[in-house]
Amino acid sequence: MERINLIIKLIIVLVGALCFFSCKSQKPDLEKKRVIILTDMTHDDGNSLIRLLYYAPYFDIEAMIITNQLPDFNYDDKNPWEKALGIMDAYKNELPQLLKHDGGFPSYDELMAVTKMGRGALPILWLTNDLAFSGQIGDRYVESQWDSIHFHDWIGEGLTPNGEPKDSPGSEFLQEVFLRNDDRPIYIQAWGGTITFVQALYRYRQRFGEEKFRELLPKIHLYGILFQDITFEFFAGFEELKEKSCPWFGTAVPTYGEEPVDLGMVLFDAGHFWHYCCSSDSNYVRPIYESEVKGHGLLSDIYDNGGEGDTPAFLYLLSSVFGLNDPSDPTQGSWGSMFEPIKGMPKGYFHTCGVGLNELTRWIPDASNSFRNRLLWSVKDPGEVNREPFAIVNNNSSNKVIYINVKPGETITLDASLSYDPDGDELTFNWFRYHEADSYQGTLDLKDSSSAIQEIIVPSDLGSNNIHLLLEVRDNGTPSLVRYRRFVLKQ
DSSP, rough: HHHHHHHHHHHHHHHHHHHHHHGGGGGGOOOOEEEEEOOOOOOTTHHHHHHHOOOOOOOEEEEEEOOOEESSSSTTOHHHHHHHHHHHHHHHHHHHHHHHOOTOHHHHHHHHHHHEEEEHHHHHGGGGGGGGEEEEEEEEEEEEEOOOOOGGGGGGSBBBSSSSOOOHHHEEEEEEEEHSSOOEEEEEEEESOOOOHHHEEEEEEHHHHHHHHHHHGGGGEEEESSSOOOGGGTTSSSHHHHHHHHOOOOTOOOOOOOOOOOOOOEESSSSSSGGGGOOOTTTTOOOOOOHHHHSSSHHHHOOSSSOOOOTTTHHHHHHHTTTTTTTTTTGOTTTTTEEOTTTTTTTTTEEEEESTTTHTTTTTTHHHHHEEEEGGTSOOOOTTTOOOOOOOTTOOOOOSSSEEOOTOEEEEEEOTTTBOOOOOOOEEEEEOTTTTTTTOOOOOOSSTTTTTTTEEOOOOTTTTEEEEEEEEEEEEEOOOOOEEEEEEOOO
């Protein structure tokens, strides 16, 4: 009986693979996202970088800019740079093993070629005019002090108050990225302050003119883990944001004094990210703990107890790889939380201020299982590690959100029965309406949410609203992995 079950399982794998590679319409669309990382390499940044590297084949990492930030590190402190180099060295040693699982991992030399030093250091925003700090940061006790901070002392021409040029290898390299003939959005992940990025924009504008500068701005999509230094005023008005959003600016005051420019998109995580880092709540459960990560090779051994406060910035993109969301619409919800427009600010500006933390935490089991599984790539060979199933609906296997124009009262059929698991694992299906993401106020009847096939009757009163219908295709491997499909029904 066991032998028969094994044969059946092998047939399922072979048939699924044959169908997948023979059907042109079922070839996944995995366009890579252009990514720039701005990091201060504080207590949790290293852990976020380690996790990101396990998913590096999904992204074009075009720059990683390391900029010291007070009070953690003074401008001349070498620790942030050395910390990043240590992680890169571990990646270099693990790379041959990782390449067995995915040939798309960038080489060590490729990553080092885009890793540059920024210029700093500015204090973290809410301490700006305290002029001093003493206390625990992660596992370190830190004492630091600084002088009064003014935007134009750090951005523009001449030297910083530290006697260094305001330009840096990082800001110079970012301009090279901006100049590339590539129409894809550039996703800026602000794990730390934006000082080096803003200096790059300033210099780009000066060198290449206003017209070219204005052509660049719509391509810039920035995900801010808070706004961590005063240079954010270049692209978001201080007083306007204070009035329209829920930022914690502490003792900072506006000093830019000029009209901000509008980026193509700005996502302001005003606090959801803390759940990936730390909490004083006695009932707090971290998404993943140091003890779960360590023991999976050199990268995992660098992982510490500092949390991963910056991880939501790339989870927002990563969940789109697995079919959950369209990154051009942050109101859809993602592994990196859901956002809503900042009323009264530019059209592409969003925040988490009115969004429940559940829109981040609901996805943590899937995101954490995915990382646990990736860690196994470092210690096991292909065939010994679980792989994500393929979610194929109506003969479409892409990871794109599908927008369906419907008519009130009509019945549409969504057939996921061709979905398969490359390891031959059993699949379960879960269809549900993601009503937090849609605008329809009525009910939608799903007769059997666990069936591979759904027949949906479009509500007669849908009107100008939309309905977001999600499918989770989950395997029974260890750990269990999932892919999603999202359908947006609208007239």
